[in-house]
Amino acid sequence: MDLYQIRYFLTIAELGSFTKAADQLFISQPSLSVGIKKLEQELGISLFERRGRGVLLTPAGQVFQEKAQGIVAQYQAVRQDLEQFKEHPTLRVGTLHSIRGYNLAQLIGAFHAEYPNVTIELHNGYLQELQDWLDQGKVDVSMTWLQEQDDSNTSQLLFHQPLTLAVPESHTFARLRSVKLTDLDGQPYIARLNCEFWRSYPKLFESAGIEPQIVYSSTNEEWVISLIRAGMGMSIMPIWTDLECITYVPMLDLSLSRAIGLKWRSQQAFEAVAWFREFAMAHDWQV
Amino acid sequence: MDLYQIRYFLTIAELGSFTKAADQLFISQPSLSVGIKKLEQELGISLFERRGRGVLLTPAGQVFQEKAQGIVAQYQAVRQDLEQFKEHPTLRVGTLHSIRGYNLAQLIGAFHAEYPNVTIELHNGYLQELQDWLDQGKVDVSMTWLQEQDDSNTSQLLFHQPLTLAVPESHTFARLRSVKLTDLDGQPYIARLNCEFWRSYPKLFESAGIEPQIVYSSTNEEWVISLIRAGMGMSIMPIWTDLECITYVPMLDLSLSRAIGLKWRSQQAFEAVAWFREFAMAHDWQV
DNA sequence: CACCAGCTATAGACACTGTCTATCAAGGGT
DNA sequence: ACCCTTGATAGACAGTGTCTATAGCTGGTG
Numbered sequence: 001m002d003l004y005q006i007r008y009f010l011t012i013a014e015l016g017s018f019t020k021a022a023d024q025l026f027i028s029q030p031s032l033s034v035g036i037k038k039l040e041q042e043l044g045i046s047l048f049e050r051r052g053r054g055v056l057l058t059p060a061g062q063v064f065q066e067k068a069q070g071i072v073a074q075y076q077a078v079r080q081d082l083e084q085f086k087e088h089p090t091l092r093v094g095t096l097h098s099i100r101g102y103n104l105a106q107l108i109g110a111f112h113a114e115y116p117n118v119t120i121e122l123h124n125g126y127l128q129e130l131q132d133w134l135d136q137g138k139v140d141v142s143m144t145w146l147q148e149q150d151d152s153n154t155s156q157l158l159f160h161q162p163l164t165l166a167v168p169e170s171h172t173f174a175r176l177r178s179v180k181l182t183d184l185d186g187q188p189y190i191a192r193l194n195c196e197f198w199r200s201y202p203k204l205f206e207s208a209g210i211e212p213q214i215v216y217s218s219t220n221e222e223w224v225i226s227l228i229r230a231g232m233g234m235s236i237m238p239i240w241t242d243l244e245c246i247t248y249v250p251m252l253d254l255s256l257s258r259a260i261g262l263k264w265r266s267q268q269a270f271e272a273v274a275w276f277r278e279f280a281m282a283h284d285w286q287v
Numbered sequence: 288m289d290l291y292q293i294r295y296f297l298t299i300a301e302l303g304s305f306t307k308a309a310d311q312l313f314i315s316q317p318s319l320s321v322g323i324k325k326l327e328q329e330l331g332i333s334l335f336e337r338r339g340r341g342v343l344l345t346p347a348g349q350v351f352q353e354k355a356q357g358i359v360a361q362y363q364a365v366r367q368d369l370e371q372f373k374e375h376p377t378l379r380v381g382t383l384h385s386i387r388g389y390n391l392a393q394l395i396g397a398f399h400a401e402y403p404n405v406t407i408e409l410h411n412g413y414l415q416e417l418q419d420w421l422d423q424g425k426v427d428v429s430m431t432w433l434q435e436q437d438d439s440n441t442s443q444l445l446f447h448q449p450l451t452l453a454v455p456e457s458h459t460f461a462r463l464r465s466v467k468l469t470d471l472d473g474q475p476y477i478a479r480l481n482c483e484f485w486r487s488y489p490k491l492f493e494s495a496g497i498e499p500q501i502v503y504s505s506t507n508e509e510w511v512i513s514l515i516r517a518g519m520g521m522s523i524m525p526i527w528t529d530l531e532c533i534t535y536v537p538m539l540d541l542s543l544s545r546a547i548g549l550k551w552r553s554q555q556a557f558e559a560v561a562w563f564r565e566f567a568m569a570h571d572w573q574v
Numbered sequence: 575c576a577c578c579a580g581c582t583a584t585a586g587a588c589a590c591t592g593t594c595t596a597t598c599a600a601g602g603g604t
Numbered sequence: 605a606c607c608c609t610t611g612a613t614a615g616a617c618a619g620t621g622t623c624t625a626t627a628g629c630t631g632g633t634g
Contacts, residue, residue, distance in 0.1 A: 001365075002290055004592085018612095027592095028594055030593080030612075030613080030614095031592070032611090033612055034593085038592095044373065045369055045372070050600095051553075051602095052602050052611095053601075053602065054610075055611080056424040056552075058424075058557060059427060060369060060372050060373075064365060067361065067365035068365065071362065071365065074358045074361060078288075078355065082351060085332070085346070085347050086331070086332055091346075136343075140346060265336065266630090267336050270345060304582095305582060305583095314621095314622070314623090315624080316581085316582075317583075317622080317623075317625095318621070318623075319582090321622085322622095337630095339581070339582095339629070339631050340580075340631070341581070341582095
């Protein structure tokens with residue numbers, strides 16, 4: 001059962017005649033006879049009742065007609081969907097949880113203004129999730145933390161984001177120009193569990209001979225910020241611009257910084273990815 | 288875009304590999320490469336992202352996958368529907384309005400007992416409608432009034448049905464052995480508008496020099512019966528067995544009778560029609 | 575860094591089959 | 605009884621889907 005046979009069948013059924021259908025389909029009448037005969041043999045049931053003048057659908061033929069129309073409709077629908085996609089492609093962007101929505105919103109907004117036909121789907125996830133999604137094709141490009149081993153063929157740097165100490169603006173640290181690691185000893189500390197550096201913190205604290213007091217830990221950046229703002233503690237974190245009631249204090253003996261950039265798949269041919277990369281590179285990142 | 292290409296596409300998409308799909312489909316891997324390439328060219332968009340290790344669906348490919356599954360499902364559905372039809376064919380029987388359901392119910396019931404897999408659809412209609420439905424293939428066989436010109440290739444007689452006078456059992460006529468046409472003069476008469484003889488009645492009455500009083504006319508046989516039963520009048524009509532409160536009185540000088548039989552199309556190959564014809568012939572018709 | 579294993583793309587040959595022309599057989603209408 | 609129309613059949617041909625052989629590419633490995 002092939003598409004051409006269904007097209008033939010439907011035309012014959014509609015016109016009630018092999019000859020007329022042959023004219024309309026721009027093929028010869030014997031081609032129709034053979035095609036329908038094969039279809040009937042394959043289905044094991046007669047679809048047309050041959051009469052002296054034209055043909056008539058058998059009961060089975062009428063059953064077949066209804067469904068066949070649905071099949072042809074779906075063929076047309078899938079073509080239409082793909083045309084729709086070509087006109088309005090959907091770019092799926094993976095974004096790291098610890099990148100603030102605010103930064104991204106500016107980029108997405110500007111991109112959409114320049115490429116209004118591209119729909120952007122944001123998929124928020126953790127570092128490993130983003131990599132998996134990229135590998136599995138669930139996202140087309142990711143804005144994520146770049147590591148040294150990342151190839152320039154599959155990634156590009158956007159900006160460096162320093163990690164400094166965030167304290168409530170009411171805290172005594174907020175008036176200092178800088179602090180040292182040892183100053184953190186005994187201070188209430190809020191652990192950011194999703195931070196890529198989190199695993200290295202115990203060693204860091206140990207080597208400095210300090211022991212901050214972990215009062216809270218959270219996987220949610222926004223909650224961490226709320227906790228700091230409420231005066232519950234402090235945390236080493238990327239600088240998020242325009243956060244009220246929070247002050248960032250540089251750390252003299254610690255220069256943590258993470259590289260944020262785009263990652264994609266090497267063989268990726270989706271043109272919207274190229275547009276997005278180019279656009280993100282040209283974007284003025286205020287970090 | 289052909290069915291085989293869709294099948295290929297779906298298998299590759301599922302397994303994420305041309306080679307594995309080729310093994311599963313029992314074809315060679317180059318056949319898949321060529322087939323998918325043609326599909327992509329026809330659709331004008333890339334469906335797979337070729338990577339060193341297997342392939343991945345592009346965004347467009349994912350769009351296509353969803354719809355393609357629907358198409359394959361419909362192919363399977365139409366086959367299943369036809370298998371269903373072969374097992375449980377539907378025989379569409381046209382029946383004349385003026386044939387009482389009761390008579391037919393016996394036949395249908397007995398037929399269904401012998402052919403339990405055949406579903407019967409009854410289509411009630413007037414003489415001309417039945418002929419049209421038969422010609423248009425909307426019914427497969429009709430139980431209807433046979434006329435002289437009907438060919439034995441497309442019709443067969445079931446029984447003759449005499450038309451006699453039906454009167455309320457309380458009427459004085461009900462005690463008579465027979466009546467004559469002239470006895471109808473001035474009597475309240477109920478006209479059966481769907482009767483095939485209706486057009487000949489005025490001439491009939493005129494030639495007998497009588498003028499019955501047409502008190503009601505109806506296209507609905509059941510209503511006519513109800514009216515007679517209620518004592519509103521009498522009517523010449525086919526004998527319907529076991530009607531309570533109604534008496535049939537033979538008419539001495541009128542022998543109307545209609546031939547009831549089956550009609551079908553000459554090239555009709557639907558086997559259920561042959562079964563029904565055979566069964567109806569063997570049926571014991573109590574008229 | 576070169577090698578190997580695994581995967582897809584390409585090229586050319588072949589076989590299948592959908593289509594064509596020519597013709598036949600059957601029904602319907604005059 | 606004749607003719608016209610319609611669908612079925614036969615045989616030739618062309619288009620194409622599939623095959624084998626092979627090249628090109630990628631990713632992992634010693």
